[in-house]
Amino acid sequence: MGSSLALVIGIPLTRALSAVLDWRSIFWILNAMMLLSLVYFLKYLPKADHASTKLDLKNELQFFKDGKTLLLLAYTLTMFMGYNAFYTYATPYLLLLFPSIEPLMSLILVALGLASFTGNLLGGHVSDAIGYAKSMMLGAILQTVSMLLILVFQPSKWLSVLFIIVWLMSAWFTGLQLNTGIAQVTENKSSFMLSINGSLIQLGGALGASLAAVFINLSGIQSIAVVALMTSLVLVLIQVVSMKRYS
Known part of the structure; x- marks a missing residue:
């Protein structure tokens, strides 16, 4: 929810600030926010029990x-890859x-942020009702169609x-199920x-944007929709x- 809510607030706010501030000023504001977040987490985040979270790499692999x-x-x-290629x-x-x-x-960006928040919320409810695997299939089909x-x-x-x-709603509809699926197949x-x-x-995002x-250089910016469509078909x-194989 935090990531999707950040899209509702952060991107439109940054776009509004860019009209009155240069990119260096915006970066300094972001640095200050991250520093305050770091201080907050250092002060209030509970300390982890490192003895109980020792990594057994052989079993993990x-x-x-x-x-x-x-x-x-x-x-x-x-x-x-597809999400970042387009978004x-x-x-x-x-x-x-x-x-x-x-x-x-700016209003459209707010609408996109609300779509991500709504998709995330709906995805959680649907996953609880039909299971993460069917929910992921539904999300992949919705992304392809949209x-x-x-x-x-x-x-x-x-x-x-x-x-x-x-499309953005369907992408975030699926996003929540990824960690749910990993947790279930590894039995937590x-x-x-x-x-x-x-x-x-993070790697997929970097590869997709690249x-x-x-x-874009080869065929123009309209072609980003083709990249996202191809990745959606691969998801299906x-x-x-x-x-x-595994149901």
């Missing part, structure tokens, strides 16, 4: 031999295609905005695999294989 775990990790990497460039994408939308961009609609209705300003909101015995999963989120930059394939 055994999870890499489990196909279900590997498919979950592949899903995480692929999903965040990193979502603002310039809309502004380049529809310059008249610029005065409303990205396909973004491509089909690319010339239409408001339909593009609408389907981007739906591997904080190491949860850390690996978190690292793959891949999108290559496509991964989940089909996972559910057929």
Whole structure:
């Protein structure tokens, strides 16, 4: 919830500040906020019992031999490649295609943040009702359909905005299930695999943004939707294989 709520507040606020401050001033503000957060955590975060969290690397590495775990990790990497490939460039994408939308961009970013928050909330409830595996499949299908609609209705300003909101909601709908899946397949015995999963989120984001930059240079910014669509199709394939083999 924290990440999606940050999108509601942080991105529109930064965009508003960029109109009156240069990037150096914004970075200093961010540094001050992080320093205050560090002081807060040092003061109030409970100390961990390191004796009870000792890493048994040999046992942890055994999870890499489990196909279900590997498919979950592949899903995480692929999903965040597609997510960052599109969302990193979502603002310039809309502004380049529809310059008249610029005065409303802050409101659109707020709507995108609310969509991520709503998707996260709905994803948790649906996962509780039908299980994380089916929920991940549903999320992958929703991402594929919404990205396909973004491509089909690319010339239409408001339909593009609408389907981007739906796509972002479906992406965050799935995000919560990734750690849930890892926790369940490892029977809550591997904080190491949860850390690996978190690292793959960051790696996938970096790879996706870089891949999108290559496509933009080759084919224009409209092509980022193609990158996101391809990764969504891969997600569906991964989940089909996972559910057929391990359900």
